[in-house]
Amino acid sequence: xxxxxxxxxxxxxxxxxxxxxxxxxxxxxxxxxxxxxxxxxxxxxxxxxxxxxxxxxxxxxxxxxxxxxxxxxxxxxxxxxxxxxxxxxxxxxxxxxxxxxxxxxxxxxxxxxxxxxxxxxxxxxxxxxxxxxxxxxxxxxxxxxxxxxxxxxxxxxxxxxxxxxxxxxxxxxxxxxxxxxxxxxxxxxxxxxxxxxxxxxxxxxxxxxxxxxxxxxxxxxxxxxxxxxxxxxxxxxxxxxxxxxxxxxxxxxxxxxxxxxxxxxxxxxxxxxxxxxxxxxxxxxxxxxxxxxxxxxxxxxxxxxxxxxxxxx
Numbered sequence: 001x002x003x004x005x006x007x008x009x010x011x012x013x014x015x016x017x018x019x020x021x022x023x024x025x026x027x028x029x030x031x032x033x034x035x036x037x038x039x040x041x042x043x044x045x046x047x048x049x050x051x052x053x054x055x056x057x058x059x060x061x062x063x064x065x066x067x068x069x070x071x072x073x074x075x076x077x078x079x080x081x082x083x084x085x086x087x088x089x090x091x092x093x094x095x096x097x098x099x100x101x102x103x104x105x106x107x108x109x110x111x112x113x114x115x116x117x118x119x120x121x122x123x124x125x126x127x128x129x130x131x132x133x134x135x136x137x138x139x140x141x142x143x144x145x146x147x148x149x150x151x152x153x154x155x156x157x158x159x160x161x162x163x164x165x166x167x168x169x170x171x172x173x174x175x176x177x178x179x180x181x182x183x184x185x186x187x188x189x190x191x192x193x194x195x196x197x198x199x200x201x202x203x204x205x206x207x208x209x210x211x212x213x214x215x216x217x218x219x220x221x222x223x224x225x226x227x228x229x230x231x232x233x234x235x236x237x238x239x240x241x242x243x244x245x246x247x248x249x250x251x252x253x254x255x256x257x258x259x260x261x262x263x264x265x266x267x268x269x270x271x272x273x274x275x276x277x278x279x280x281x282x283x284x285x286x287x288x289x290x291x292x293x294x295x296x297x298x299x300x301x302x303x304x305x306x307x308x309x310x311x312x313x
Contacts, residue, residue: 004300012293017288020072023285024065027278033057034081034276055081068282077286078279080272090268095287097166097264098253104184105249109191110242114231116192117199117238121207122226131196138193143252147186147259154182164261183260187252191245198241202234209233212311235306243299247292 035051052058056067071078140247155163161182167175205229206212215225231238231262257266265284272280 004304005297008293008297008300012290015293016289019285019289020069020282021065023282024068024278025061027273027281028061028274030273030276032276034278038081042140049144064205068279072286078151079282080280081277082275087279090280091265091283091287094264094268097262098250098257098266099291101180101183101187101256101262101264102246102249102253104180104224105187106191106246108184108188109195109245109249110238112188113192113195114199114238116196117201118203118226118231120196120200121203121230122222124204128200128300131200135193135197138189139192141189142255143186143190144255144259146189147182147256150182150186151259166262166264183253183262186259190248190252191242195241195246199231199234199238202237203230205228206233234307236303239299239302239306246295250288250291 033052035048035057037054038051039048049058056064059067068078076210077091079086083090088140116131116134120128143217150287151163154161161178163182165179169176181267203226207225212229216222220229253264254266254269256262257264261267265287269281269284271277272284
């Protein structure tokens with residue numbers, strides 16, 4: 001298992017390098033630049049050129065990237081062009097908010113999705129059709145639109161939960177819970193749909209296997225057949241979809257955080273993109289890449305724990 005971890009960490013190096021290059025090129029293609037945003041529409045051409053020179057924007061793109069990546073190798077992600085704060089510090093402050101809602105959404109999606117899928121596989125009939133409807137609807141609903149509907153329903157029409165903002169757990173556990181309920185639900189729906197369908201298909205297939213018939217003939221209870229045997233043998237496919245659901249929730253958090261005004265990485269990257277704050281954009285992209293790499297590592301290691309026949313290579 002240690003060798004698997006080492007290989008995955010070594011693989012992360014080129015992934016992060018490619019991510020930084022692609023992000024740097026893409027942000028360069030966005031119309032405008034940080035110098036224009038800083039100087040404003042009323043700034044003189046001389047002031048504009050002076051700011052461009054200070055930010056190295058007058059250099060060829062490859063030289064700009066060389067300066068940036070040199071700082072990264074020294075452990076310096078740079079500073080925000082607008083706030084002057086170190087990018088690493090800004091990310092560290094906002095990362096817990098994003099991870100809270102994304103991990104929360106993944107846990108909710110995993111729990112409800114597996115329960116729905118297992119119940120559908122066990123009882124079939126109308127419940128199986130309901131899971132199909134949920135899967136179709138959940139996959140089709142944009143999470144930001146669902147967020148707006150939740151705000152309209154539970155914050156405006158029925159003022160039960162706050163529409164915006166984030167309360168740290170250390171300040172108020174109840175306030176923290178109330179502030180993340182709607183964002184978590186908005187992000188979890190798509191995951192519930194995918195996990196429920198995958199769990200239903202995997203468990204249904206497992207329940208038709210010969211070893212299940214043998215266990216049933218041996219008077220093993222239906223509950224044990226479902227939860228101890230069928231679910232375990234479909235665990236690899238479920239874990240795979242849960243991992244994909246986490247990545248999907250992470251991507252969706254960019255939009256959901258803006259709907260609920262959460263001070264996370266999603267809101268940060270949106271602001272940085274509008275301001276052409278290159279160091280922040282690059283730093284957040286690398287943070288997202290690291291999170292995805294870590295999740296993939298956890299999923300890979302889970303395979304060998306769930307099924308001894310699986311060997312991660």
